[in-house]
Amino acid sequence: MKKHIVGITLLVLLLAMAAGALGWWFAHRPLTLKTPVVDFTVQRGSNMRQAAGVIADAGVDIRPALLYWLARLGGKASLIKAGSYEVHEGITPWLLILKLSSGDVSQGELLLVEGWNFRQVRTALENNPNLVADTAGLSDGDILARIGATESSPEGLFFPDTYLFDKHSSALALLARAYGAMQARLAEAWAGRDPASPLRTPYEALTLASIIEKETGRAEDRARVGSVFSNRLRIGMRLQTDPTVIYGLGSDFDGRLRRRHLDTDHPWNTYTRAGLPPTPIAMPGLDSLRAAVNPERTDYLYFVSRGDGSSEFSRNLNEHNRAVDRYQR
Incomplete structure (x- = not known):
């Protein structure tokens, strides 16, 4: 009887060892993929059984039940994280489970x-x-409503930056992040504005910053360009800036600005209308925001x-004409 019990015990141990070896082999053998790289998304709220089905x-090439039990036996089944994942040839079941449990999206x-x-922004998103591309087919107004923006125009409302996101994320969600980032940067800049600034609202600051962004090729000139526009606004002098005219022309602009364009009135023509245009004309960066609200203190009116x-900056029209002769004509 005793020998019989010992024999059974040895058999159980051998079977356990075999099962362990088989489990180790299964956990660490490379999986076959349909393509060299496979993408999948684990939705928020999914459990390990559901995730295994999505992966297959x-x-x-793996049986979902086997992947589930490996994760459960390894203590990882309750630790998986939602997100988009990418797996490459050579991945093993255990490495796949570690990727899911660590959130290596x-x-x-x-x-x-x-x-x-904003046209360029939409093109990049879509x-x-x-x-x-859940912005496709939506009007600009629809997009603003869906991201919670209260402005009537989307122009200039999104902070220019490099945005990282889980693959297969919503374009609207990314826009909402960029909108929030601009709101935060604009509020910070506005809070530290020069008390002598002629700007009355943060939106005016955003509009002026967009003009500064389009008018400057070098960061070190932005605060001085800001001073020219601030000085003009303060004395009621028209801004007379080409980028606003070009913006107003939209798709009709063929790359060459002509005299007739400057003389044709429209809401963004700062040659024919005083003050700021009704909306920004582009996305300004942080330096341009700061230059709009804290320009250099100068008496320049031209550049x-x-x-x-x-x-080249000038204080009066005679100086400006000489500079134009020197650098443009």
Whole structure:
């Protein structure tokens, strides 16, 4: 009887060892993928059983039940995290489980460039292969409503930066982040504004910053360009800035600004209308925001490009005409 019990015990131990070896082999053997790289998304609230099904459906050759039990036996089944994941050839079941439990999500990237207008922003969003293009087909007003913006125009409302996001994220969600970032930067700049500034509201500051962004090729000139526009606003002199005219022309602009364009009145023509245009004309960066609310203290009223990205500043029209003759004519 005793020998019989010993035999059974040895058999159980051998079976346990075999099962352990089989489990180790299964956990560490490379999986077959349908393609060299497989992407999948674990939705928020999913459990390990559901995640295993998603992984198999995406193109990872594994039985969902086996992956679930491996995660459970390894103490990881309750630790999986939602997000978008990317797996490559050579991944093993155990490494896959570690990826899920550590939240090692794959990320996409989108660069919103200083000086872009909203048409360019929409194009970048809707052409990014890692974003769900849920802005497509929506009007600008619909987009603003869905991200909680109260402004009537989307122009200039989004902070230019590099945004990282989980793959297959919503384009609207990314826009909401960029909108929140601009609101925070604008509020910070406005709180530290020069008390002598002629600007009356943060939105006016955003509008002026967008003009400064389009008028400057060098960061060191921005505060001085800001002083020219602030000085003009203070004395009621028209801004007479080409980028606002070009913006108002929209798709009709063929790349060459002509005299007739400057003489044709529209809401963004700062040659024919005094004050700021009704909306920003582009996305300003942080330096331009600061230059709008804290310009240099100067008596400059004019500037002209030197052709190398820098600007020549003048106090009166005679000085300005000489600078134009020197650098433009």
